[in-house]
Amino acid sequence: AGGAWIIPSVNQAGDCRVTQDELKALVGQAALRYVEPGGIVGVGTGSTVNKFIEALAAMKDQVRGAVSSSVASTERLKAIGIPVFDANEVEELAVYIDGADEIDGGGHMIKGGGAALTREKIVAAQSRRFVCIADESKLVPVLGNFPVPVEVIPMAAARITRQFAAMGGQARLRLKDGVPIVTDNGQHLLDVSGLKIAQPLAFESEVNQWPGVVTVGVFAHQKASVCLLGTPSGVRTLD
Numbered sequence: 001a002g003g004a005w006i007i008p009s010v011n012q013a014g015d016c017r018v019t020q021d022e023l024k025a026l027v028g029q030a031a032l033r034y035v036e037p038g039g040i041v042g043v044g045t046g047s048t049v050n051k052f053i054e055a056l057a058a059m060k061d062q063v064r065g066a067v068s069s070s071v072a073s074t075e076r077l078k079a080i081g082i083p084v085f086d087a088n089e090v091e092e093l094a095v096y097i098d099g100a101d102e103i104d105g106g107g108h109m110i111k112g113g114g115a116a117l118t119r120e121k122i123v124a125a126q127s128r129r130f131v132c133i134a135d136e137s138k139l140v141p142v143l144g145n146f147p148v149p150v151e152v153i154p155m156a157a158a159r160i161t162r163q164f165a166a167m168g169g170q171a172r173l174r175l176k177d178g179v180p181i182v183t184d185n186g187q188h189l190l191d192v193s194g195l196k197i198a199q200p201l202a203f204e205s206e207v208n209q210w211p212g213v214v215t216v217g218v219f220a221h222q223k224a225s226v227c228l229l230g231t232p233s234g235v236r237t238l239d
């Protein structure tokens, strides 16, 4: 643990027979070994985490409950009979399990493709360990191909867009059916393309202090401690 991660080479054997969905299921299942029996587990958001929640159903009687990072995950957890605690009721979590839109060799991530970045960062911050689960397509040498989600207070969106333009990024308001999407926290989202984030810690620190930014979807201060990466030849554990 602690050293730089190795970027694995792609295994050619049987690649075409393994779907992305199957890789997500593989890492969702593999994450169970990080869940402490009798404890409360932090649960992220997204299609990979949905696989983890499905797997967690098998050990639902062995956990006290979960702290969830979104309304969507809360509904899924409750549907399988896992009690969901408010984050304020729990001082510290042993582990937080969540996906990523991109992850680099140092465990820094882009997150927020599912619009849950603010609550994800909050639950990650109260967890001792962040276990990232992802299929191998998410591992990149440098963050930035995936547009960086940024949750913003709506009245600041235009100015924040100009601030990103000044650093070479193009910010677009995330829309659904032609109208701005509204997050679980009642705010808007910008998706910023055109950035290469070679220094994730510095980038996160800078953007986070712009007035009107609720959360930037770069997770460097709350980076992954471990990444379970789904590959056609099995789960690679990067730590």
Ligand code: 5RP
Binding pocket: 044, 045, 046, 047, 048, 049, 098, 099, 100, 101, 110, 111, 112, 113, 114, 115, 116, 117, 120
């Ligand atoms: C949601 C997230 C997700 O973890 C991220 O978008 C990855 O999602 P998926 O597992 O569906 O690829 O940050 O806000």
